[in-house]
Amino acid sequence: MRATEGADGGLASGDAETSVALVGAPNAGKSALFGRLTAEYADVSNYPGTTVETTAAALGSLRLTDTPGVHGISSFAEAERVTRAAVLEADAVVNVVDATRLSRDLFVTLQLLDMGVPTVVVLNMMDEVEADGVAIDVDGLEAALGVPVVPTVTVTGAGVDELRDRLPEASAPESTPIDSYYDALPDGVDATRAEKTLLVEGDEPTARRVGASGLAADGGDAPLAAVEEREAVYRERRTRVRSIVDDVERVAASERAPEERLGDLLLRPATGIPIALALLAAVFYVMGVVVAQRVVGYAEGVLFARYYTPAVEGVVADLLPASGWAAPVEFLLVNDNLGLATVTVRYTLGVLLPLVVAFYLVIGTLEDAGVLPRLAVVTDRGLGRIGLSGRAVVPLIVGMGCVTMAVVSTRMVGSRRERLITTALLGLAIPCSAQIGVIAGVLAELGVVWWGGYLAVLLGVLGTAGIALDRTLPGRRDALIEQLPRLRLPRPTNVARKTANRTAAFLGEAAPLFGATAAAVSTLDYVGALDAVIGALRPLTAALGLPASFGRVLVLGLIRRDFAATGMTDLALSASQTFVGLVVVTLFVPCILTMAMVLRERGARSALLVWVGSWATAFAVGGGVAAVLEVIA
Ligand SMILES: Nc1nc2c(ncn2[C@@H]2O[C@H](COP(=O)(O)OP(=O)(O)OP(=O)(O)O)[C@@H](O)[C@H]2O)c(=O)[nH]1
Ligand SMILES: [Mg+2]
Numbered sequence: 001m002r003a004t005e006g007a008d009g010g011l012a013s014g015d016a017e018t019s020v021a022l023v024g025a026p027n028a029g030k031s032a033l034f035g036r037l038t039a040e041y042a043d044v045s046n047y048p049g050t051t052v053e054t055t056a057a058a059l060g061s062l063r064l065t066d067t068p069g070v071h072g073i074s075s076f077a078e079a080e081r082v083t084r085a086a087v088l089e090a091d092a093v094v095n096v097v098d099a100t101r102l103s104r105d106l107f108v109t110l111q112l113l114d115m116g117v118p119t120v121v122v123l124n125m126m127d128e129v130e131a132d133g134v135a136i137d138v139d140g141l142e143a144a145l146g147v148p149v150v151p152t153v154t155v156t157g158a159g160v161d162e163l164r165d166r167l168p169e170a171s172a173p174e175s176t177p178i179d180s181y182y183d184a185l186p187d188g189v190d191a192t193r194a195e196k197t198l199l200v201e202g203d204e205p206t207a208r209r210v211g212a213s214g215l216a217a218d219g220g221d222a223p224l225a226a227v228e229e230r231e232a233v234y235r236e237r238r239t240r241v242r243s244i245v246d247d248v249e250r251v252a253a254s255e256r257a258p259e260e261r262l263g264d265l266l267l268r269p270a271t272g273i274p275i276a277l278a279l280l281a282a283v284f285y286v287m288g289v290v291v292a293q294r295v296v297g298y299a300e301g302v303l304f305a306r307y308y309t310p311a312v313e314g315v316v317a318d319l320l321p322a323s324g325w326a327a328p329v330e331f332l333l334v335n336d337n338l339g340l341a342t343v344t345v346r347y348t349l350g351v352l353l354p355l356v357v358a359f360y361l362v363i364g365t366l367e368d369a370g371v372l373p374r375l376a377v378v379t380d381r382g383l384g385r386i387g388l389s390g391r392a393v394v395p396l397i398v399g400m401g402c403v404t405m406a407v408v409s410t411r412m413v414g415s416r417r418e419r420l421i422t423t424a425l426l427g428l429a430i431p432c433s434a435q436i437g438v439i440a441g442v443l444a445e446l447g448v449v450w451w452g453g454y455l456a457v458l459l460g461v462l463g464t465a466g467i468a469l470d471r472t473l474p475g476r477r478d479a480l481i482e483q484l485p486r487l488r489l490p491r492p493t494n495v496a497r498k499t500a501n502r503t504a505a506f507l508g509e510a511a512p513l514f515g516a517t518a519a520a521v522s523t524l525d526y527v528g529a530l531d532a533v534i535g536a537l538r539p540l541t542a543a544l545g546l547p548a549s550f551g552r553v554l555v556l557g558l559i560r561r562d563f564a565a566t567g568m569t570d571l572a573l574s575a576s577q578t579f580v581g582l583v584v585v586t587l588f589v590p591c592i593l594t595m596a597m598v599l600r601e602r603g604a605r606s607a608l609l610v611w612v613g614s615w616a617t618a619f620a621v622g623g624g625v626a627a628v629l630e631v632i633a
Pocket of ligand 2: 030031045050067068069
């Protein structure tokens with residue numbers, strides 16, 4: 001329902017269907033405000049483009065919708081379409097303006113008013129305006145716009161009560177300078193004011209809708225105004241914005257804030273790259289050493305090995321009869337490889353849960369500080385060589401902690417193409433920390449030359465695979481066109497809330513999937529299919545110059561990567577055999593948990609590509625290395 005500005009007070013009419021949309025530029029604070037106004041949490045992050053779809057919740061008798069950030073209503077990208085639809089449906093709009101970026105954000109404000117959408121303007125980030133030494137004449141702005149303007153600091157809640165009180169005053173001027181442009185539309189176009197405004201701005205979906213419904217005067221043609229018209233409208237609107245900003249904004253001092261200077265350091269290569277490396281090392285240390293090894297080690301080695309697993313095994317043994325039909329059930333529940341009640345629970349709660357929580361805490365903190373987009377900028381050139389953009393840096397580093405988590409974090413990477421390349425590289429050639437731990441131990445015994453060789457082989461595979469994927473996959477690498485958010489101190493409450501939400505969502509999806517995969521593999525194991533695989537691998541292991549028992553190592557590796565590396569330490573191998581074996585287990589397929597995640601995030605085709613590609617790469621490169629070593633020796 002669209003609000004009618006009637007005598008009964010428009011929005012406050014008590015109609016449960018009345019809807020209000022939060023609209024404004026990316027990173028202006030819409031989701032933070034949404035969280036303040038309703039009981040619902042929408043993801044709040046310090047980078048543009050956090051919100052990609054609408055979320056709605058009740059606000060008293062109103063329905064409030066959070067929308068993706070936009071710089072204009074008549075626009076074309078996916079997020080922009082979502083927001084345009086929300087604006088056209090809403091009875092009123094709360095236009096969230098980043099007050100530190102008035103001359104950018106008032107464009108959308110004027111556009112909304114030109115469209116005749118009842119609006120309340122929120123001047124957010126007033127704390128930062130003050131810190132910048134800028135003064136804004138709020139009353140003057142209200143007079144210039146002709147609609148309520150409420151200054152807020154969303155993250156502390158300042159001004160939010162006033163906003164709630166003034167929502168019923170949402171309005172739009174009777175007429176604006178846009179009116180004169182309506183003449184450019186074909187005669188007799190029957191459209192609302194909002195639609196007419198979009199039409200003179202050349203918004204094609206609106207033209208199609210108006211034209212298709214047979215309302216266009218001249219034979220159903222799209223009733224669009226010419227391109228020059230749109231440019232004239234935009235120019236006129238920008239001129240109005242400039243004159244309003246000139247009138248209401250007073251810049252007292254233009255000293256550069258400390259966080260701006262720090263921001264510059266992050267972006268300049270000479271300082272940015274060392275800082276980026278230090279940060280990534282810290283991420284790796286927290287994820288790969290503290291959590292993946294210590295916390296997980298304690299959970300698995302003490303909590304599960306000493307208490308949980310024996311207890312569950314005891315209960316199952318007590319409950320099930322010793323023979324007959326119960327044998328397969330017992331195997332399914334408590335087998336040592338992937339028992340549903342033992343190993344699967346241990347992986348999910350003892351391994352995955354600590355990693356997921358740690359990952360979201362670390363990433364949430366970096367996100368809120370505004371560091372991630374800057375890391376992306378400094379690493380963009382290097383990663384460009386393998387078809388990736390700087391956004392892929394985080395998944396690749398997280399991968400050295402836990403490849404499973406890294407696959408999840410590829411959501412942060414721009415296009416589908418880039419996500420696929422990142423996922424493939426993660427699956428192929430990034431060893432996870434569990435594996436690195438075991439491999440480092442083995443290499444330490446072999447000596448430093450073998451270390452160098454190992455790194456060279458991995459980097460070679462990473463580079464070659466990246467270049468090959470970049471050349472063969474359709475499409476092109478994304479450019480990094482992001483507006484950098486301001487550096488801010490992370491807010492612990494927001495990081496904690498975000499982590500809790502994301503962890504719950506993740507485990508809710510991952511746990512059932514992992515359980516199903518584990519049950520399927522256990523079934524294969526029970527009927528002897530895994531032993532058959534070990535047998536079938538014999539020619540391959542022989543070709544690598546490795547004993548047949550290496551086949552068992554590989555089968556363990558199908559389930560978990562570090563099992564494979566650990567299994568190798570039991571075999572009596574020569575130095576070069578050990579090296580070949582290490583290369584193969586590193587490049588070999590990702591663990592079963594990672595595969596479950598690839599399946600969920602990328603779909604069956606990509607999962608198959610990664611899985612089969614890993615088999616092929618592991619044996620091709622392993623064979624190559626074995627041949628080279630033979631020649632050298
Ligand atoms: N200092 C300060 N920070 C704020 C304020 N409001 C929001 N923020 C921060 O600004 C960042 C962006 O907030 P969001 O609510 O995610 O912004 P959004 O408008 O929903 O952004 P998109 O979803 O990308 O369109 C977060 O880091 C918030 O904590 C404010 O009034 N003052
Ligand atoms: Mg948002």
